[in-house]
Amino acid sequence: MTETARRGEVRGWGLEPVALADVEKVLERQRREWEGDHGMLVRASVANLVVVCPDRAAGQQALAAVERLGPRAPSRCVALIAEPPEGRQGVRAWARLVQQDPRSGPGMAWDEVVVQATVPPRHLTAVVLPLLLPELPVFTFWWGTPPFAHEAFDELNSVSNRLIVDSAAFADPPADLARLAKAASALTAALSDCVWQRLTPWRELLAAPFGGPPLRSAVDRVRWLRVDAVEPTAGLELTGWFASRLGWALDRAHLSGDDWVARYATVRGACEARITQALGSGTLTRVDLQVATDDGPASIRVEAPPGHLVATVETPGHPTTRRKVGLAGLVSDPAGLGAELEVFGRERIFEEALLQAATLAEQ
Amino acid sequence: MTSGDSNPLVVGDRVRATPPPTAMVVFGGSGDLAHRKIVPALYNLELHRLLPQNFAMVGSSRTEFSDEEYRADMRKAVEEFSRTQPIQKEVWESFARRLHYISGSSNDPDTYARIGDLLDRFDRDLGTDGNRLFYLSLIPRLFPDTVRGIGKSGIGGRAWDRGWSRVVVEKPFGHDLASARELQALVTEVFPERDVFRIDHYLGKESVQNIIAFRFANGIFEPVWNHRYVDHVQVTVAESLGIEHRGHFYETAGAIRDIIQNHALQVLALVGMEPPATFEAEDVRNEKAKVLKAVRRMTGETVDRNVVRGQYGEGWVDGQQVPAYRDEPDVAPDSTVETYVALELLIDNWRWAGTPFYLRTGKRLPKRATEVVVQFKAAPHLPFGEAAQDGLEPNALVLRIQPNEGITMKFGAKVPGPSMEVRSVNMDFSYGTAFADDLPDAYERLLLDVMVGDPTLFPRWDSVELAWQVVQPILDRWAEAPPPDFPNYAAGEWGPKAADELIARHQPGRHWRRP
Numbered sequence: 001m002t003e004t005a006r007r008g009e010v011r012g013w014g015l016e017p018v019a020l021a022d023v024e025k026v027l028e029r030q031r032r033e034w035e036g037d038h039g040m041l042v043r044a045s046v047a048n049l050v051v052v053c054p055d056r057a058a059g060q061q062a063l064a065a066v067e068r069l070g071p072r073a074p075s076r077c078v079a080l081i082a083e084p085p086e087g088r089q090g091v092r093a094w095a096r097l098v099q100q101d102p103r104s105g106p107g108m109a110w111d112e113v114v115v116q117a118t119v120p121p122r123h124l125t126a127v128v129l130p131l132l133l134p135e136l137p138v139f140t141f142w143w144g145t146p147p148f149a150h151e152a153f154d155e156l157n158s159v160s161n162r163l164i165v166d167s168a169a170f171a172d173p174p175a176d177l178a179r180l181a182k183a184a185s186a187l188t189a190a191l192s193d194c195v196w197q198r199l200t201p202w203r204e205l206l207a208a209p210f211g212g213p214p215l216r217s218a219v220d221r222v223r224w225l226r227v228d229a230v231e232p233t234a235g236l237e238l239t240g241w242f243a244s245r246l247g248w249a250l251d252r253a254h255l256s257g258d259d260w261v262a263r264y265a266t267v268r269g270a271c272e273a274r275i276t277q278a279l280g281s282g283t284l285t286r287v288d289l290q291v292a293t294d295d296g297p298a299s300i301r302v303e304a305p306p307g308h309l310v311a312t313v314e315t316p317g318h319p320t321t322r323r324k325v326g327l328a329g330l331v332s333d334p335a336g337l338g339a340e341l342e343v344f345g346r347e348r349i350f351e352e353a354l355l356q357a358a359t360l361a362e363q
Numbered sequence: 364m365t366s367g368d369s370n371p372l373v374v375g376d377r378v379r380a381t382p383p384p385t386a387m388v389v390f391g392g393s394g395d396l397a398h399r400k401i402v403p404a405l406y407n408l409e410l411h412r413l414l415p416q417n418f419a420m421v422g423s424s425r426t427e428f429s430d431e432e433y434r435a436d437m438r439k440a441v442e443e444f445s446r447t448q449p450i451q452k453e454v455w456e457s458f459a460r461r462l463h464y465i466s467g468s469s470n471d472p473d474t475y476a477r478i479g480d481l482l483d484r485f486d487r488d489l490g491t492d493g494n495r496l497f498y499l500s501l502i503p504r505l506f507p508d509t510v511r512g513i514g515k516s517g518i519g520g521r522a523w524d525r526g527w528s529r530v531v532v533e534k535p536f537g538h539d540l541a542s543a544r545e546l547q548a549l550v551t552e553v554f555p556e557r558d559v560f561r562i563d564h565y566l567g568k569e570s571v572q573n574i575i576a577f578r579f580a581n582g583i584f585e586p587v588w589n590h591r592y593v594d595h596v597q598v599t600v601a602e603s604l605g606i607e608h609r610g611h612f613y614e615t616a617g618a619i620r621d622i623i624q625n626h627a628l629q630v631l632a633l634v635g636m637e638p639p640a641t642f643e644a645e646d647v648r649n650e651k652a653k654v655l656k657a658v659r660r661m662t663g664e665t666v667d668r669n670v671v672r673g674q675y676g677e678g679w680v681d682g683q684q685v686p687a688y689r690d691e692p693d694v695a696p697d698s699t700v701e702t703y704v705a706l707e708l709l710i711d712n713w714r715w716a717g718t719p720f721y722l723r724t725g726k727r728l729p730k731r732a733t734e735v736v737v738q739f740k741a742a743p744h745l746p747f748g749e750a751a752q753d754g755l756e757p758n759a760l761v762l763r764i765q766p767n768e769g770i771t772m773k774f775g776a777k778v779p780g781p782s783m784e785v786r787s788v789n790m791d792f793s794y795g796t797a798f799a800d801d802l803p804d805a806y807e808r809l810l811l812d813v814m815v816g817d818p819t820l821f822p823r824w825d826s827v828e829l830a831w832q833v834v835q836p837i838l839d840r841w842a843e844a845p846p847p848d849f850p851n852y853a854a855g856e857w858g859p860k861a862a863d864e865l866i867a868r869h870q871p872g873r874h875w876r877r878p
Contacts, residue, residue, distance in 0.1 A: 108793075200377050201412055207372035208416045212384040213492055219371060245371050308453050313416065319488045321417070324457035326410035326447075349376040 197336030392422020493526025567805030610693025678854030754786030
């Protein structure tokens with residue numbers, strides 16, 4: 001076996017074909033071989049991460065994404081390529097130990113197992129269960145759109161503590177988001193969406209001005225919201241967040257071209273909302289809020305030039321404040337998956353926002 | 364109260380509540396601490412979106428700077444000392460616009476008048492809402508004028524009613540018990556105790572806070588965390604550095620004032636305290652104060668028996684030849700200031716009766732390491748035969764505070780093979796292997812806490828006074844009896860031999876753990 005230099009800070013072994021029953025044995029042997037050549041390794045695991053992929057290409061992409069998370073959330077990663085059980089049924093597996101480059105920190109290793117399973121969906125759990133590290137929480141990340149109405153979805157979720165999706169990668173993002181919201185009500189596992197994590201800095205900057213004068217007392221007088229969304233579900237979830245947190249009720253909504261246009265009844269009036277399809281590489285490109293104050297309309301704008309965010313607050317009678325802040329967190333974890341592995345319980349705020357987002361998406 | 368308490372957009376969510384609007388004044392704004400810690404911490408808070416939207420800072424000291432010159436100087440500081448590198452140009456430029464500077468003397472009323480005008484402008488133009496944070500990043504002799512200046516000018520203190528006004532006092536809080544009491548009287552003449560935040564940056568370290576989490580989030584350790592099972596406790600604060608051009612300061616401080624009176628005794632309090640009912644500030648601070656109150660005070664002769672002092676001579680550290688303390692710049696050639704202290708303390712309460720706590724700190728030791736060792740008693744009976752248990756030591760739990768933050772548990776295990784031989788092995792937990800290693804600097808956490816008004820991690824006056832009461836008899840005794848044998852350890856060694864004798868005198872097997 002040869003050690004292969006891998007991109008970035010992670011180096012590792014090539015995946016080694018292995019019988020499913022021998023996975024632990026092979027990983028242990030790889031660890032001993034490494035220690036024989038390089039010295040003591042700490043085998044670290046904070047969770048089990050099961051990545052469910054529809055095909056081999058997606059499996060490769062998933063491993064590349066997960067590999068970056070190793071130093072942050074070293075986990076037993078099981079990439080499950082769940083192929084339709086047509087033709088010859090069976091299970092093939094590969095395993096490898098991955099080491100953090102010693103220059104990046106303490107000698108630390110975690111492991112990855114790839115399983116290609118062509119078995120009836122009801123047996124997928126039986127394939128995965130023996131590969132999980134005991135007692136550690138199980139995060140199941142569905143690559144692409146989860147098969148909501150499928151047996152495999154229920155089976156795998158039944159052994160998971162947390163179900164993670166990336167709604168930006170859904171085949172039909174708005175419609176699938178609505179399906180996710182429906183499925184969520186029946187889930188016992190906690191649910192989260194990487195898009196929600198990617199929205200965190202936006203939400204922080206949009207919330208902050210309401211923490212001090214003069215907007216503190218105007219939080220229930222938002223009159224206009226415009227979201228320029230590269231990822232449509234991000235626009236829906238952000239709008240859903242405002243609606244759920246501020247007690248807005250959807251009055252009417254329609255699609256105008258690619259834009260969602262909605263009117264909400266709020267505690268103290270009404271708010272018009274528009275989600276516009278934007279071009280770009282991030283999650284959102286811009287969010288505008290207009291807020292009624294006793295002295296006239298105020299505005300909050302957050303934009304995303306490359307590498308940072310800019311928040312501008314204009315309030316009548318006060319100088320305009322313009323603040324640039326970093327994207328810390330999203331730089332090392334651009335997809336937001338790493339942050340999702342640090343959340344354990346149900347997130348009521350997200351679930352309520354999702355319901356509101358789904359209501360809008362269904363219009 | 365945080366701004367988030369009333370903001371429905373930040374309640375119970377990943378969205379972190381930012382502090383309320385704040386205007387901050389750093390007295391000593393051009394000094395070393397502002398360069399190394401305060402401004403880099405503020406920049407990193409901004410980078411991580413944790414500063415309030417309405418925030419401004421004014422640095423003040425005697426050095427002449429325009430705002431622009433000050434910003435340029437601070438930019439260099441952030442480029443050198445920020446934990447995140449490289450600095451983000453756009454974020455820095457936006458942040459720097461909120462940095463201002465006023466030069467002036469601490470005994471000149473005009474300095475405070477100009478600061479007051481600027482703070483009023485912040486309130487008006489930047490919405491800082493009358494909330495004022497005064498940071499005394501000063502040498503102690505400038506404290507009195509500065510605190511009085513704030514009070515007399517009316518820019519903050521008890522009479523301030525347009526928002527909150529808080530003062531942050533850097534250590535050392537006093538030079539001895541009497542001067543600490545004088546300083547307390549002075550500070551509380553201007554600020555009520557609830558608005559006084561005494562910084563001990565050790566308490567802002569994640570790994571120090573983890574002592575509380577480790578003890579009170581786990582059910583299995585607390586039952587054995589007492590005199591019945593613990594043989595002794597060691598707190599080590601070891602530095603490989605020397606005094607680093609701080610000869611003037613160190614000649615008036617020494618290791619006992621610099622480390623033992625604050626950092627080491629605060630760590631002892633966290634290790635020794637009873638479980639607080641809640642993690643509310645006053646509950647935690649009450650329990651810490653009770654431990655310090657229970658530390659047995661020494662008198663003249665017991666100081667001689669229970670405390671070892673040392674001073675380093677020339678030697679080798681990190682592969683470099685280094686001079687003796689007495690040959691360092693700004694140090695008297697016959698200096699009797701200690702660069703090393705080891706002491707045995709007893710805590711006279713139900714939990715710790717008869718269990719010694721050994722504290723040690725020193726400069727120019729072989730490596731930098733801060734750790735707590737909880738050394739458990741040996742098993743009451745070992746059935747394996749003497750030869751078979753040769754390599755077996757009693758259990759020990761090591762809480763590593765820095766570097767390589769983590770926890771080590773030492774326990775006995777069978778050596779593989781046909782015979783029943785046992786020996787000690789270490790089970791290591793390293794923070795870096797379980798959590799993101801992007802840990803905030805202690806000053807970031809502590810500055811945020813001041814802005815939100817959470818004093819949990821700041822020593823309350825009674826704790827500071829109690830710590831001085833522990834240390835004062837030692838200072839008094841040493842003043843009477845200068846050390847006869849300085850220098851008594853070579854740079855690069857683990858302190859004087861007498862420290863080894865101190866820990867072993869009641870029980871020959873006891874020894875300092877080598878970090």
